[in-house]
Amino acid sequence: MDLLQQLWAWLADPNVAYLLLVGGILAAVAAWSIPGTGLGEGLAVLMLGLALIGLLRLPISAAGLLLILLGALLFLSELYFQSGGYLGLSGALALGLGGMFLLPPGTGQQIAPVILIGTTLTAAAASFGLAFLVRELGHRPPLQTPERLIGAEGLARTDLDPEGTVWVQGETWTARAAEGRIAAGERVRVLAVQGLRLRVTRVELPSPSSPTPAPEVSPPPSDPAGPAALGGGMALLLAVHWLGFLASGLPSGDPSLRTDPSLTIARQLSEELAARPVGEQMISTIPMALGWIALGLLLAFLLVRLRGSQRILKALVLGMLGFILFFSLRLLLVSLMGPPPTWILPLLAGLAFGLALWWHHRPGWVASTLMGLLICSAAAAYLGHLWTPMATAALLSVMMLYDALAVYVSGHMQRLAEWAIRERIPLMFLIPLHFPPSRSGSPTLMLGFGDAVLPAILTFSAFRIHPTPWPAVGTLIGILLGYAVLVRRFLAKGKSHAGLPFLAGGALSGYGLGNLLEQAFG
Numbered sequence: 001m002d003l004l005q006q007l008w009a010w011l012a013d014p015n016v017a018y019l020l021l022v023g024g025i026l027a028a029v030a031a032w033s034i035p036g037t038g039l040g041e042g043l044a045v046l047m048l049g050l051a052l053i054g055l056l057r058l059p060i061s062a063a064g065l066l067l068i069l070l071g072a073l074l075f076l077s078e079l080y081f082q083s084g085g086y087l088g089l090s091g092a093l094a095l096g097l098g099g100m101f102l103l104p105p106g107t108g109q110q111i112a113p114v115i116l117i118g119t120t121l122t123a124a125a126a127s128f129g130l131a132f133l134v135r136e137l138g139h140r141p142p143l144q145t146p147e148r149l150i151g152a153e154g155l156a157r158t159d160l161d162p163e164g165t166v167w168v169q170g171e172t173w174t175a176r177a178a179e180g181r182i183a184a185g186e187r188v189r190v191l192a193v194q195g196l197r198l199r200v201t202r203v204e205l206p207s208p209s210s211p212t213p214a215p216e217v218s219p220p221p222s223d224p225a226g227p228a229a230l231g232g233g234m235a236l237l238l239a240v241h242w243l244g245f246l247a248s249g250l251p252s253g254d255p256s257l258r259t260d261p262s263l264t265i266a267r268q269l270s271e272e273l274a275a276r277p278v279g280e281q282m283i284s285t286i287p288m289a290l291g292w293i294a295l296g297l298l299l300a301f302l303l304v305r306l307r308g309s310q311r312i313l314k315a316l317v318l319g320m321l322g323f324i325l326f327f328s329l330r331l332l333l334v335s336l337m338g339p340p341p342t343w344i345l346p347l348l349a350g351l352a353f354g355l356a357l358w359w360h361h362r363p364g365w366v367a368s369t370l371m372g373l374l375i376c377s378a379a380a381a382y383l384g385h386l387w388t389p390m391a392t393a394a395l396l397s398v399m400m401l402y403d404a405l406a407v408y409v410s411g412h413m414q415r416l417a418e419w420a421i422r423e424r425i426p427l428m429f430l431i432p433l434h435f436p437p438s439r440s441g442s443p444t445l446m447l448g449f450g451d452a453v454l455p456a457i458l459t460f461s462a463f464r465i466h467p468t469p470w471p472a473v474g475t476l477i478g479i480l481l482g483y484a485v486l487v488r489r490f491l492a493k494g495k496s497h498a499g500l501p502f503l504a505g506g507a508l509s510g511y512g513l514g515n516l517l518e519q520a521f522g
């Protein structure tokens with residue numbers, strides 16, 4: 001091949017195209033946040049143009065591109081809503097998931113896991129760096145239109161007689177003096193924007209005898225709790241999906257891919273279930289749902305009636321969580337490195353139970369988040385391999401009703417949550433709404449593990465069963481929209497809430513929309 005053919009072949013590598021696409025998005029966000037230098041704009045155009053050339057030569061999934069677009073929008077929203085980096089972190093995770101879905105199953109191509117991990121971590125670090133930059137600037141960035149300059153002050157770089165150049169908000173503009181001559185070095189104020197030319201006037205400096213005008217009082221910054229709750233919760237939900245897909249190797253669509261034997265068994269059981277009528281598929285999950293409900297009621301009864309049983313309950317719950325942690329670590333290890341040697345398993349078990357004890361003795365948001373992500377991603381991946389979408393839809397319908405009754409009618413769900421917090425049992429995510437959190441304490445977002453796991457099961461099941469990613473991507477976006485409604489109606493107002501009716505309801509709605517898109521676009 002000649003040099004040009006080698007370049008085309010290099011650009012058509014999925015890993016190269018994805019890296020150029022993510023790099024171009026990050027450069028565009030940087031250019032949007034710090035305009036006027038030209039470096040970010042040029043780099044973004046170059047990288048996105050090269051990524052487009054490569055993507056046009058690949059069998060790209062539109063659903064995967066939709067997730068990448070969502071990630072770019074979440075990054076931009078960090079500039080205007082200032083969530084402390086959480087919205088940007090959500091964008092980083094959406095970019096990673098978009099890379100997993102970018103190539104449809106069956107194409108024989110996929111993005112390398114090391115690249116997906118590296119780009120996600122890099123974008124996550126960039127999100128918090130961007131949040132720090134915006135916080136240091138002390139104000140929201142202006143809209144990227146020339147009209148934003150009206151009323152702004154700057155400096156005349158050349159004489160305006162009547163035209164010349166001025167420096168306003170980090171950019172050089174051609175300007176025309178509204179009246180008289182303005183000498184270089186004088187202060188000017190923008191009166192109007194006429195195309196790409198500014199109309200300015202001289203800023204008169206106050207005389208020494210005149211009283212100094214009182215400084216303008218800027219409006220107080222908006223409370224970041226709402227955007228932080230939105231971005232933090234979205235980041236948790238996306239991270240559960242990101243880790244689960246990474247651990248199960250599901251996006252590749254290759255059934256021969258190395259996975260944990262338990263996932264293979266679950267997939268075989270699911271194939272047998274899929275051969276049955278839809279009604280039987282839906283009924284198959286009812287015993288599991290009733291079992292979970294009975295367990296919740298039993299725990300609530302024992303906590304209220306039998307005070308002496310709390311230590312036994314705590315030991316049982318910690319043991320169960322330690323086992324799930326071990327299972328999750330094994331999933332990740334097998335997916336990334338292949339079947340582990342036997343001597344590794346005791347080390348994984350010690351690490352899992354060590355994490356549980358760490359949280360118990362030194363509870364904090366870092367340990368709870370790490371444990372929650374490992375537990376929820378493993379549970380969602382395994383149950384997504386076990387059940388069909390129709391069975392999962394029936395499960396979600398029953399659990400939505402139970403969650404609403406347990407919160408709004410009987411109230412025992414709040415008692416279980418209070419017991420878990422008091423006894424240091426990791427059953428919910430704890431995310432500080434002010435990042436980095438202050439030593440005196442910060443408002444904290446609390447989201448139960450079940451609220452994150454149950455809707456995600458439908459995403460995994462939909463991707464495994466359907467021939468295109470549309471139903472899975474629709475489910476994931478529906479979960480995020482349902483959570484946004486939950487934040488607006490309850491979390492931002494500090495009210496008690498049942499999360500599953502919103503999250504699972506959004507998942508079911510998104511799954512239905514994804515089915516329609518699959519039929520329309522194939």
